[in-house]
Amino acid sequence: MKRIPLKDTERYTLERFRQCKKTERHLAWLKSRKAGVGGSDMSTILGLNSFKTPYELWLEKTGRVEPEDISDKWAVIRGNALENELRKRFRANHPEMLVTDGTDKQFISREKPYLRASLDGILQGEDGSFGILEIKTASNRRAGDWHDEDGNLRIPPYYLAQVEFYALVTGWMWGVVYAAIGDDEPVEIPFEADVEDMAAIDEAAADFWHFVTTGTPPQLTGNDVQKAFPEPAPDIVDESDDDDLYDLLARYESATGMLNDLKAAQKELQEQIILRIGSHTGVRCGNLQATYKPTTRKEYTVKATTYRKFDFKATEEKEK
Template sequence: MDKLQWLKERQNGIGGSDVGAIMGVNRWKSPFEVYVDKTEEITEVKESGELSYWGNTLEEVLAREFSIRTGKKVRKNNRQLIHKTNEFMMGNIDRRIIGENSILECTTVSAFKAKEWEGEEIPPSVILQCQHYMEVMGADSCYIAALIGGQRFVYKEIERDEELISMIVEAEKNFWINHVQKRIPPKLDGSEAASKYLSKTFRNIDASLRVNLKAEYKDKISEYIDIKNQIKTLDEALKIIENNLKNELGNAEKGEIDNFQVIWKGITSNRIDSKVLKEKYPDIYKEICRQSISRRFEIKEISH
């Protein structure tokens, strides 16, 4: 299937990369983001980032290196797998291991996350992902082949854990039935997905409406204002340090001290001057100008 069809197919169930977020152990993705991924309409394929590109590109290299170091033969498995009874559980595994009831997952890891892989350590979200795949496949174990920081290769084995799998199945079942199928989003969080969801859901503005907020929101508003003031204070302190460093660099692009490098790089960008375009080429401006409506959020004190 093509990429767009594959993305739509992934909305029919929960995959291994979703589990850590659903169970609250993925620091980079929230349950709300998974909910949006499963419920929003997909009309186009968005360009993948560098991390995704290199992860896909290096998968074959990692699988081959795993075979060299372990002597185990692996085989690709290019199809969407669905659990035999819990059809909301799906997965795309990287490789099957020939002659064993085992699977192989290949991953590239940023140098910033290297500590999560030291010794026998494996990130919790990866463990959950592998247990999910083992349940979907009915496998006994899952090997992980990881390239850390682009220069260190490690492989580790995760054995099937029935107790953990039962927790995963229950969490996924609850999320799928009570949130995705019923179209009831999980608890709001601070993710970009949550912000976009609110903007899309409540985009029709009625200026005549007034809402009497619940009493509990008075404390939330006070907390909001207090945090905003703290951010402002910290931003100012940060800017002072930044300006002093810029002053120290002067016309130099880079400065170094111990294991730190400070960069004040020149960047050239080309932007359309909309004011000039409107004055000189009003017809073209009118043709290319597109109106957009958004909602600006603010809190202000009023007198009664």
């Protein structure tokens, strides 16, 4: 395999991981990653990650908590096992370009050293230009993320943010996402980075890194309150003069009432449909179908845990 010659440029410097053992290289990469923002962080920073919030990432980057070890999760094991094979397969399919492993190095922005890009692969076209190769594996459950409303292949937004971040750091404006989705043949999705997207990513990364360096937490979400305040004071604060809060609570009360009415109506309709099913497994009418099948609930044990529980009620106002 022919190597692509890379060296420091006016845009970035290269950090190379030359440790002999793979585990040592991985530890060196993790240490370097903590010193800045990486491509896989961008979906979280932009609010596109349904599994982690900006506040949770901030806790990790500031050293307040250790990142969760996900190395034993099957999706991660599968992805790591397939990455090199997918890179070799892509190389074999594209003799017109040079394709090399990018995981033994990191690109660090000269202007903003907290911007750090670790690529799965590096491409060089026939015209000598460099490109980005990003390798992904996804289960059938996430296959819908890889298609638009018309069924055409697309890069999911949370991965598009990642590769456009790499373009921001390297200046390489084209690339390919090579994805193994479910058990189907891997697919290629070429991309060209959008300048406006890159500017937005640059600004979001700068804002987030400012939170890290100043020790200021980013805007919390409802899911973050449990972690930020696990042991709240045992008081109920009277904020009766806050009109905005009253409006918020009143709208919640109204929405709860409407939801309860809908649930009651749904339950009544469900009972009527079940009576129509009777001794059958289900009924169909046009394109609508309802079933009432026997099922067995698996026995399981729930571990005891302490958590904060939200409750809401309307109380009688005291006479003044």
